[in-house]
Amino acid sequence: MNSQHFLLISCTGQGHINPTLQLAIRLIHGGARVTFATTVHGLKQIKKFPSLEGLSYASFSDGFDDGNKPIGDPQHIMSEFKRVGSHKKKKKKNRHCRERERERERNQTSMNSQHFLLISCTGQGHINPTLQLAIRLIHGGARVTFATTVHGLKQIKKFPSLEGLSYASFSDGFDDGNKPIGDPQHIMSEFKRVGSQTLTNLIVKLSNDEHHKVTFLVYTILLPWAADVARDMGIPSAFLSIQSTAALAIYQKYFNTHDGLYHIYENSPPNSIQFKGLPPFASSDLPSFLLPTSPHNSVIPTIQEHIQTLEKDPNPCVLLNTFDALEEAAIEAIVNLNLIPIGPLVPSTFFDTKDQFALGVMGFGLVCT
Template identity: 60%
Template sequence: MNNHHHHFFLICFPAQGHLNPTLQLANRLIDAGAAVTFTITVHGLRQLKTFPSLEGLFYASFSDGFDDGINPTNGPSNIIFEIKRINSQTLTDLIQRLSDEHRRVTSLIYSLTMQWAAEVSPQVGIPTAFFCVQSTVALAIIHRYFNSQDGVFESFGSEPPNSVQLQGLPPFASIELPSFLLPTSPYTSIIPSFKEHIRTLEKDPNPCVILNTFAALEGDAIKAVASMNPIALRPLIPSVLFNGKGGQSDASSFQCQLFESSFKDYLNWLNSKPDHLVAYVSFRSMVTIQESKRRKFCMEL
């Protein structure tokens, strides 16, 4: 560990769609010569079925007060309050312990819904950055909604907007917006978390956002969040998938899984189908689709 000049502390929300992009970010940092401590909640770490092994990669966990899982009877606002209250202290203690073990953390990178981690920065004296696993367009829309200068969220009330305008991009109709921002979403309880994300970045004198994209794909959206000092790292997928060159890991081994699965079973099923017959459609973990829309998707496919 002492051979590494930089030690990045990556704190990740324990959801499948967050884990692997954050691991790929860790891999990228390690390939550049840094050490990385990959950190999730105690309960999240217990749920993991696989742990990639890589020189320079370390794992740690912290208690968020829900080590046995979140009780569905707890209200969302109470859960968010408790997580923020407990996490700030436990995270500070963990970073200090690493320093005491001669593994001093030099930078903290937090993922979606983990914005409270940025509040630890002044206490431990290290810079922070936000790693956005969503598209940059989604981040730009969230910024348009909640920024303190001309945010539009409050003006919408309980009605979805007809459209949202971003500089340099065509207007986005309400159907094109991230669904959790709409009043009809069952996940409206997380809206305050996104607002806090933006306000946290605004309070930071040296904000930084790491984007899972590249300029040729989302150039205008990157410009729309220029005030956050974005860094576009190109898609954080295993390098072997797009250039045939693996670093210390390959596409099949360097990943985390929350669910029991067999990569071999998937390949056997795909290989049993005629060429060009299978269409793969993927939705994010928290998407909600009405039954009528599900049927329409199936008909179109």
């Protein structure tokens, strides 16, 4: 995918442009370069463009660049669209285009030197999106090691096989999978104590190869201590939020050290929580472990640690399993964090294909190679 340049063209209607732009974003996440094009007049009407590295915009003429089309003669309009739109006009690459290409080449070289360590808990809902991120990073030219617990790694029956993707494990203190029943706080405490040490050992081991040192750590929910390990070892890190962005907004509102609500509602949940641009969240809408009666409230200290760990980071980075248009209000509700929407992290056979495309021209559901 790294060598591919897709040209996506669409008519000017919102129902045409929106899905085409979403496809463009997915292709970018898959490591490709994309140019989105619509008519001259249509491009002028787009008020806000998605801004992504590798995504550029262009236009072509439909014969009516001022937007004034003859009334009552749709056949003439379509005929002109075909005639003018099909016209070939060679242009020399301008200086701006050449600079963008050189910048992309530099970024690609930079990605080739990166070794990402992605760690997650053992649940399928944790592993699947983390592996999808691993695949995207591989397509972007990076090297990736995916790691989960010793017992968890043994439970994975089929691993994605990609060049540059390797697997490893760290201990949670219960390598045989037998955890004490009825003492979840002890389990989480051991996970942090043993996990911190074995993750440190894993990073040291992976970095023994001078050419493949771990350069970035990505950790998922329930593993906030991983950020401390990364910081102690001088490695930048990011929290991969695999839940909805609204859930993260609630966690921050509850557990931030400035004006968090948890100490107020620890024993009695609020009637509702409000965020600008979102409907009120009733107590029944909150993540269930926040309720005093929940049997799972033992994870509260860990979620609280997540938020406060991010607060300690001078440049806290959070990768969101969503995209702007899907949860715009929830994204805006989160403050003081560097939020990067990269979702949806779902499997795609399209991105996994090894077929080579010289140029993909996509419009109106048609794929031409």
